Amino acid sequence: MKYISTRGNAPELTFEEVLLTGLAADGGLYVPKEVPTFSAEEIASWRDLPYTELAHKVLYPFVEGCVDSAALKTMLDEVYSGFGHKAVAPLQQIDHNEYVLELFQGPTLAFKDFALQLLGRLLDYVLERRHEKVVIMGATSGDTGSAAIEGTKACRNVDIFILHPHGKVSDVQRRQMTTVVGDNIHNIAIEGNFDDAQDMVKASFGDQSFLRGERKLVAVNSINWARIMAQIVYYFYSALNLGAPERAVAYSVPTGNFGDIFAGYMAKKMGLPIEQLIIATNSNDVLHRFMSKNQYEVRPLKHTITPSMDIAVSSNFERLLFDLYDHDGPALAELMARMNAKQDIVTLDEDKLAKARELFDSQAVDENETIATMQQVYDETGYLLDPHTAVGVKAARDCRRNQQIPMITLGTAHPVKFEEAVKRAGFDVPALPHHLADLMEREEKLDVLPAELATVQGFIAEKTFHD
């Protein structure tokens, strides 16, 4: 399997190289040169497989030639046996033909664990072989950070630097990052917002000279293809559980960086009969405005009760645009330059947008609607949604095209992570699970830095271990 850049002007890479590369040299994102596809018969034959075995079927074509089949199996067994539910990704029914896919059974209680637990093991595997050490640099609006730290803290060859917006993640989210002990783990609270953090991460990948040439940066955000890849599996798992491939399915995905929903788009390309993908955003609604009005305009970021989705620029949208532009890298590079300039309103050719609208719908959900949905679902079922999942359920109910097709909302996180929203909805905050029971008493370690690239890069260079 080879990987190519969305902007058409960077070398083709192997999986191993993509894993260790954040942004492509031309500023684009890596995607598979050819997407592996499966026939309906083959997919049907996987119906009774446990999660790890299904994961091996779906993932092996992406890593073949770089990761040994047996080694991948061992990694998948290790990763998903550590989840809190034997089904790994259980479905919870909330209405007739309507489900929440619980993706919060991993160690940090968010869907990010699915990929980042695996990414840590993949890094160990390839870095040992290459005798290399790397610096992990990531930006988080709340969930990626702790999942990245948890997934890579045991890696022998990494220093980890996670940037989060100071005061703008929930207490549980922050503590899940700042209480993990290790000389190689650094939490940087940026005096700015998530986009400031993400911009600094991307700029650092573009010019890594601040590391003085000794190490390379590795991405834990969904700009890293390995993140998307691992997230494809739970689409197959849930769809098979509900009768695919004979029966079509639809998904609503609470979306910030567009990575999770792009994984669903990939699953469809690989052969899964997905009829509809709903882009569910909070009031940081750049994608909804774009999909509904054909106007791409980045507006100032708002701080909401769904902090993980407080993102103004959705990195992975570029991967979808690459397909809509028929893999015309130079044309996409020109479009991305206009989009990233954040000055004008950018529009797409109507035929390209029409192509996207065949599969995607979108909806922006405000805080009152989010709270009301948490209350409504609880009243109807006794099931407490986290606020991000509630955004997804509201969008699912408003945008659903066909009541006969099962609608699955991705349950992106556990409600215990979002005390403010849970209390505003009038509920008691559930108890933290056993392994996090003393989280609020643990000692925290973090550094507060201004949102200045040179300062952040200087900090990383100074704290990185040198041989």
Ligand SMILES: N[C@@H](CCOP(=O)(O)O)C(=O)O
């Ligand atoms: N929603 C994320 C923000 C980063 O997105 P990613 O999927 O690219 O890691 C978070 O919770 O940190």
